[in-house]
Amino acid sequence: MNRDCPLIRIRDLANRFGDHVVHEHLDLDLYSGEILGVVGGSGSGKSVLLRSIVGLRRPDEGSIEVFGEDLQSLSERRRSKLERRFGVLFQRGALFSSLNLQENVAFPMIEHIGLARSEAEFLARVKLALVGLPVNAALQTPAELSGGMIKRAALARALALDPEVLFLDEPTAGLDPIGAADFDQLLLTLRNALGLSVFLVTHDLDTLYRTCDRVAVLAKRRVLVAGRLEAVENVDDPWVRDYFHGPRARAARQSPPSSEKS
Ligand SMILES: Nc1ncnc2c1ncn2[C@@H]1O[C@H](COP(=O)(O)OP(=O)(O)OP(=O)(O)O)[C@@H](O)[C@H]1O
Helix, strand or coil: ECCCCCEEEEEEEEEEEECCEEEEEEEEEEEEEHHHHHEECCCCCCHHHHHHHHHCCCCEEEEEHHHHHHHHCCCCHHHHHHHCCCCECCCCCCCCCCHHHHHHHHHHHHHHCCCHHHHHHHHHHHHHHCCCCCHHHHHCHHHCCCCCCCCHHHHHHHHCCCCCEEEEECCCCCCCCCHHHHHHHHHHHHHHHCEEEEECCCHHHHHHHCCCCCCEECCCCCCEEEEEEHHHHCCCCCHHHHHHHHHHHHHHHHHHCCCCCC
């Protein structure tokens, strides 16, 4: 992890929906090469934060600098070019149900970089193999797949444009513990092999302990604390205490760390 200069630097961010204030004075950094886990109670604004960074929501106040550039001050063209350096896996996978997997993964390559269909589908099959899907999955539609396979396919699509930063919104939600552990391992392998930086929204304590270099806790409309797990879990706050010191956290802490964690 390179801590000299953050890849993403968020300062004084505010997000509101009418008079519902979701974020206020929120600061957060994402460093190159790290897996940052973002946790917080339901409705604390994890997804809204992710959407603000990837350009799907314009924040009401504050700045989001990405690769040293302030997102709000960029032209539409420059901004969308920069956003192509992001890969996003949404909570429900968001694959096109009428397309097979290779068409799903090829879609951004055709749409954003103008690759010919045959080239894009060839590369899509490479991405599908990279996330561990069998060759015959390429021609299957999302409805024919298990939940774990859909997550992998959605990950392959997030990797379609060779992003530098990967945003994952609850990638292990709905997976059984073995499927979730496999996904965590895949995430570590890809981060290490491709040099990715990862913004990981999750409720999954096992995933946090297995994969994350740092954790940010969202509470009280801001990032209450961000740091290494050992430091964060000892912060004196009721939510932090309940989350990190309940029986599930104790079990997660005792599970052996992956050999690939940096
Ligand atoms: N488009 C919207 N319009 C109005 N309110 C919204 C909108 N999107 C999000 N919100 C509200 O913002 C708050 C934060 O939502 P968000 O989805 O970011 O929470 P979260 O921390 O990701 O929750 P969860 O863990 O349950 O997924 C919620 O109260 C939600 O109702």
